[in-house]
Amino acid sequence: MERIPILQMGDFLLVTIQVDMHDRLAMTLQDDLTNRICQANARGVLIDISALEIVDSFIGRILGNIAKMAKVLDAQTVVVGMQPAVAITLVELGLSLEGIRTALNVEKGMNLLRTGFDPQSAPHLFPRG
Amino acid sequence: MERIPILQMGDFLLVTIQVDMHDRLAMTLQDDLTNRICQANARGVLIDISALEIVDSFIGRILGNIAKMAKVLDAQTVVVGMQPAVAITLVELGLSLEGIRTALNVEKGMNLLRTGFDPQSAPHLFPRG
Numbered sequence: 477m478e479r480i481p482i483l484q485m486g487d488f489l490l491v492t493i494q495v496d497m498h499d500r501l502a503m504t505l506q507d508d509l510t511n512r513i514c515q516a517n518a519r520g521v522l523i524d525i526s527a528l529e530i531v532d533s534f535i536g537r538i539l540g541n542i543a544k545m546a547k548v549l550d551a552q553t554v555v556v557g558m559q560p561a562v563a564i565t566l567v568e569l570g571l572s573l574e575g576i577r578t579a580l581n582v583e584k585g586m587n588l589l590r591t592g593f594d595p596q597s598a599p600h601l602f603p604r605g
Numbered sequence: 606m607e608r609i610p611i612l613q614m615g616d617f618l619l620v621t622i623q624v625d626m627h628d629r630l631a632m633t634l635q636d637d638l639t640n641r642i643c644q645a646n647a648r649g650v651l652i653d654i655s656a657l658e659i660v661d662s663f664i665g666r667i668l669g670n671i672a673k674m675a676k677v678l679d680a681q682t683v684v685v686g687m688q689p690a691v692a693i694t695l696v697e698l699g700l701s702l703e704g705i706r707t708a709l710n711v712e713k714g715m716n717l718l719r720t721g722f723d724p725q726s727a728p729h730l731f732p733r734g
Binding site: 479480481483484485486490492494495524526527557581582583586 | 608609610612613614615619621623624653655656686710711712715
């Protein structure tokens with residue numbers, strides 16, 4: 477169980493993070509994900525973190541890196557399922573997950589990916605700018 | 606991280622098993638899943654086991670129990686993403702995962718759930734009887 481599985485659903489890839497991330501696992505995930513984006517011509521990546529009770533700066537950086545790598549490969553990333561307590565702690569710690577789009581759950585995240593990412597065409601979808 | 610997250614996608618629930626199952630985790634998953642089926646009016650459950658390198662009789666029994674519980678609640682269960690080596694080992698061990706439907710990946714599993722489960726109406730979908 478040394479890698480996090482990546483599920484393909486249409487044009488999107490879905491990753492559920494359930495285990496404590498360490499350096500090597502994060503690197504493996506980045507490798508696997510970038511490979512799968514290319515292989516599958518994926519347009520978007522959904523990362524579910526509903527199992528995480530703690531999101532620290534390390535996890536935040538990994539999520540940010542994944543989002544950047546996906547973007548270079550022309551795929552958008554949405555982080556979904558954040559627990560309320562995690563959101564509170566993140567803000568209290570001053571970690572704002574910059575550059576990472578979020579949605580409440582997988583369905584909303586998938587809708588966000590489907591409707592596209594142009595803030596000009598759907599400003600109501602992107603209240604945070 | 607004492608529970609396995611359950612993701613809702615439309616009428617279906619998706620569970621990705623990534624960690625070693627032990628008794629308590631399995632019980633928690635059964636509880637959570639049956640509750641979510643009722644709350645969400647779910648018609649189907651997809652269980653992804655692509656991260657599992659070993660499926661023994663314990664896991665097989667858990668999967669079978671989940672399928673039975675879901676069925677009582679009028680939801681169908683499909684296990685997806687089994688690694689080839691796991692399939693080989695299962696057969697060699699004489700474990701046939703009776704009563705559990707399988708599909709190659711999440712997309713095929715979801716199609717199987719969407720097209721319904723009546724072998725009479727689509728016999729080509731159920732070559733194993």
